[in-house]
Amino acid sequence: MARRELPRLVAPRKPRFPGIPREPRGFSRSEATFFPRGLRQLERFTQREPAGDPPGWWLAKYPSGTKPEWAIFWALLRLGLKEDEDFFVHAALPGVGRSFWSQVDFLVPPYQVGIEVQGTFWHYGLGSERQQRDILRIAYFAERGLRIVFIDEDDALRDPIYYTREALAGNDHSKLRRGT
DSSP, X not given: OOOOOOOOOOOXXXXXXXXXXXXXXXXXXXXXXXXXXXXXXXXXXXXXXXXXXXXXXXXXXXXXXXXXXXHHHHHHHHTTOOBTTTBEEEEEOTTTOSSTTTEEXXXXXXXXXXXXXXXXXXXXXTOHHHHHHHHHHHHHHHHXXXXXXXXXXXXXXXXXXXXXXXXXXXXXXXXXXXXX
């Protein structure tokens, strides 16, 4: 007996109405097939860090440097300041020596400002002891005629030029100053 072929099933077409657009591609599918495409599309909306990753030459010169410190370094250069002329990295306050109390991440003598980059974990995650030490350091530098401005690491990565410009003007937007 000859084999009989089964009829091909064809999905019925949806009627088209004038003036009403078609459904978007992927519409009314299960989330299992729709979700991965959604994640790929979200890559466009991730926030880019303006300074990017620290280059090799910078990491070789400052091996203890961090990504937020690189962002502030990059911003100082973008604002027209010159390294080792207008600002110094991991600088000690002149005449005091080199210790924790006298070192600052960035020293900007023309503005009489020292910039400290605050790590979220180290300065806010370990409790108030570290914050109290930071407040004492502010007083220590103020006695020597230098204003210390703290920049939080998330702010440094998000918009380094704005927060560096604010720091040079003496405005501190850190969580330490806000008390949060």
